[in-house]
Amino acid sequence: MKEFDSSTIEAMAKVPRLNLINSVTGYKSANLIGTISSDNILNIAIFSSVTHLGSNPPMLGFMIRPMPTAPKDTYKNIKEQHYFTVNSITSSMVTDAHHTSANYPPERSEFESTNLIPEFLDDLKVPFVKGSPVRLLCKYLNEYEIVENGCIHLIASIKKVYVEDELMQDDFSVRLDLSEIVTINGIDGYALPQLINRFGYAHPDQPTKSIL
Amino acid sequence: MKEFDSSTIEAMAKVPRLNLINSVTGYKSANLIGTISSDNILNIAIFSSVTHLGSNPPMLGFMIRPMPTAPKDTYKNIKEQHYFTVNSITSSMVTDAHHTSANYPPERSEFESTNLIPEFLDDLKVPFVKGSPVRLLCKYLNEYEIVENGCIHLIASIKKVYVEDELMQDDFSVRLDLSEIVTINGIDGYALPQLINRFGYAHPDQPTKSIL
Numbered sequence: 107m108k109e110f111d112s113s114t115i116e117a118m119a120k121v122p123r124l125n126l127i128n129s130v131t132g133y134k135s136a137n138l139i140g141t142i143s144s145d146n147i148l149n150i151a152i153f154s155s156v157t158h159l160g161s162n163p164p165m166l167g168f169m170i171r172p173m174p175t176a177p178k179d180t181y182k183n184i185k186e187q188h189y190f191t192v193n194s195i196t197s198s199m200v201t202d203a204h205h206t207s208a209n210y211p212p213e214r215s216e217f218e219s220t221n222l223i224p225e226f227l228d229d230l231k232v233p234f235v236k237g238s239p240v241r242l243l244c245k246y247l248n249e250y251e252i253v254e255n256g257c258i259h260l261i262a263s264i265k266k267v268y269v270e271d272e273l274m275q276d277d278f279s280v281r282l283d284l285s286e287i288v289t290i291n292g293i294d295g296y297a298l299p300q301l302i303n304r305f306g307y308a309h310p311d312q313p314t315k316s317i318l
Numbered sequence: 319m320k321e322f323d324s325s326t327i328e329a330m331a332k333v334p335r336l337n338l339i340n341s342v343t344g345y346k347s348a349n350l351i352g353t354i355s356s357d358n359i360l361n362i363a364i365f366s367s368v369t370h371l372g373s374n375p376p377m378l379g380f381m382i383r384p385m386p387t388a389p390k391d392t393y394k395n396i397k398e399q400h401y402f403t404v405n406s407i408t409s410s411m412v413t414d415a416h417h418t419s420a421n422y423p424p425e426r427s428e429f430e431s432t433n434l435i436p437e438f439l440d441d442l443k444v445p446f447v448k449g450s451p452v453r454l455l456c457k458y459l460n461e462y463e464i465v466e467n468g469c470i471h472l473i474a475s476i477k478k479v480y481v482e483d484e485l486m487q488d489d490f491s492v493r494l495d496l497s498e499i500v501t502i503n504g505i506d507g508y509a510l511p512q513l514i515n516r517f518g519y520a521h522p523d524q525p526t527k528s529i530l
Contacts, residue, residue, distance in 0.1 A: 107480055107481065107482055107483060108479075108480070108481045108482075108483060108486050109478065109479070109480050110478065110479040110481075111477070111478050112477050112478065115376055115476075115479070116374075116375075118490070120374070121489070122489060122490035123373050123374060123376075123490070124373050125487075125489050125490045125491035125492075126373075126479065126490040126491070126492065127370065127372075127373035127376045127476065127479075128370050128373065128491075129452075129491050129492035129493075129494065130452050130454060130476070130479050130481070130492055131347055131349070131368050131369060131370045131378050131404070131454075132347030132348060132349055132368060132406055132452075132494065132499065132501070133345055133346075133347055133348070133494060133499070133501035133511060134345075134347065134369070134370070135343055135344030135345055135346065136344060136345070137343070137344055154370075155369055155370070156343050156344060157343060157346070157367055157369055157381070158339060158340050158343045158346070158366075158367070159381060159464060159467065159469060160339075160383075160464075160467040160469060161335050161336050161338075161339035161340065162328075162332070162335060163328075163466075163467065164327055164335075164339045165464075165466060165467060166343050167464075167471075169369070169371060171372075192343070194344055197514055200514065200515060200517075201515075201517070201526050202526075204517040204520055204526050205520050205526040206520075207520045208520035208521050208522045208523075208524075209521075209522060210522045214522070219522070219523065240341075240342050240344070242342060242343075247466055248464075248465070248466060250462045250464070250471070252371060252372075252377075252379075252460075252462070252473060253460070254375075254377060254459055254460060254473060254475075255371065255372040255375065255377060257371060257372060259379075259462070259471060261464060261466060263466075264327075264339065264342070265323070265324050266321065266322065266323050266324065267320075267321070267322040267327070267338065267339075267342055268319055268320070268321050269319065269320045269322075269342065270319055270320075271319060271320060274320050275337075277333070277334060277337050278330070278334035278335070278337045278338040279337035279338070279340075279341050279503075279504045279505075279506075279507065280337075280338065280341035280342055280503075280504065281341075281503065281507070282341065282344065282345060282503050282509070283503070283509055287344065287345070288514070289344070289345035289501050289511050291491075291492075291493065291494050291495070291511070291513060292491045292492065293491075294491075294516045294517050294518070294519075294529070295491065295493070295513055295515075295516045296513070296514050296515050296516070296517075297494070297495055297511035297512055297513045297514060298511060298512055298514050299345060299501050299503070299509035299510060299511040299512075300509055300510055300511075300512075301503060301507055301508070301509045302409055302412065302500070302508050302509060302510050303412060303413075303507075303508050304506045304507045304508070305412075305413065305416040305506050305508075306506070307506075308416055308417050308418075308419045308420035309420050309421075310420045310421060310422045310426070310431070311420075311431065312420075314413050314414075314416050314417040317506070
C-alpha cells in the first residue's frame with residue numbers, strides 16, 4: 107500500500123499532485139456546460155464536478171476554480187445570461203469533450219474547434235449538445251465562495267430535463283449505461299460504466315434486496 | 319425524447335422525482351465515510367456526493383441533507399471528533415455499502431450489521447474500511463449552508479492518502495478500474511466502469527492526444 111501524508115503531498119510537483127488528488131475521491135460526473143455570451147458566441151466546456159444537490163426543488167451545483175483560471179467564459183456567460191445547459195458525454199464524444207478544456211479566447215466558440223454540434227431546443231438561445239442523451243436546462247441561483255481555496259460553488263435550479271427514450275425506466279430513474287454515458291477518473295481519464303445492481307430502500311435488520 | 323419541465327417535475331410523486339433528478343447529473347462517486355462517536359461507537363455510511371475541491375491544499379466536500387434527516391450520526395461525529403475517513407467501494411462491497419443507508423439508531427454500529435470490517439491505521443481511532451483500495455484521512459475545515467434547500471456543504475482537508483499498489487500509475491494518477499471501484503447511478507444503482515482513454519493537456523488548435 108502506498109501512503110501519502112500531508113508533507114509528502116505538499117512537496118509533490120504540481121502535475122503529480124493534481125493526478126493523485128483528483129483521482130482519490132472516486133469517479134466524477136462528465137458533463138459539457140453550454141452557454142452563450144452577450145456577443146452571441148456559443149461556449150461549451152467540460153466539467154467534472156456537476157453534482158445533484160436536491161430534488162425538491164431540483165438543484166445542482168458545480169465548482170468554478172479561482173479567477174482568472176479557466177473556465178472563465180462559462181462563469182461570465184452564466185452570470186450575464188443566467189441560463190445554461192448541462193449535457194451528458196457519451197463514449198463517442200470523449201475526444202471532443204476533452205478538447206473543450208483548451209484555453210480558446212472568448213471570441214472563439216469551442217463548437218467550431220470540435221465535432222460537437224450545437225442544438226437549440228424550445229426556441230432557447232442557449233446551446234445544447236446534439237446527440238447528448240441526457241440534457242438539462244439550468245438557471246443560476248446563487249454562489250458560495252469556498253474561502254479555504256477561493257473556488258466558487260455555483261448553484262442552479264434545473265428548469266427542464268430532456269432524456270432519450272431508451273434510458274427512461276418505469277420508476278423514472280435514468281439508466282446512464284444504456285447510451286454509453288461516461289464518467290471521469292482523475293483529470294484526464296474517461297471510463298465507461300456498466301450497471302451491476304440496484305437495491306431497494308435499506309431498512310435496519312432486513313437484508314438489502316436487489317431490484318434490478 | 320422524454321421532456322420534463324418545472325411544473326411536471328413539481329407535480330411528480332416523491333420517489334419518481336428522486337429517481338429522475340438523482341440520475342440526470344451523471345455518475346456519482348461511491349464512498350463510505352467512517353466516523354467514531356464520543357461514546358466510541360463506530361459509524362460507517364454511504365455517500366454519493368464526495369467531490370474533489372482542489373489539490374493545493376488537498377480538499378474535498380460533500381453534502382449533508384437538512385437535519386433531522388439521516389445521516390445525522392456522520393455529521394454529529396465529524397463535528398465532535400473533527401477527523402473522518404473516506405473509503406472507496408468495490409463491486410464485492412456494494413450490497414453491504416448500500417445497507418449502511420438504513421436508519422440504525424446511534425448506539426448501533428453499521429459494522430455490526432454488515433460484512434464490512436473496520437481497520438485502524440496509524441494508531442488512529444477513526445475507522446477505515448478493510449479492503450477498500452483507496453482510503454483518505456480527512457479533517458473538518460468548514461461548512462456552507464445552501465440556503466436554497468437547507469443542505470450543508472461540508473468541506474474537509476485531505477490529511478493522508480492510502481492507495482493499493484496496483485492502482486498507482488507512474489504519473490501518480492490512480493486507476494480506479496484496476497480494483498473494481500464502483501460509481502453510483504441515481505439513488506440506488508451501482509455501476510462498474512472500465513477506463514476507455516486518457517488524454518493529454520488540451521491546447522487550442524492542436525489535436526487532442528491519447529496518453530493511455
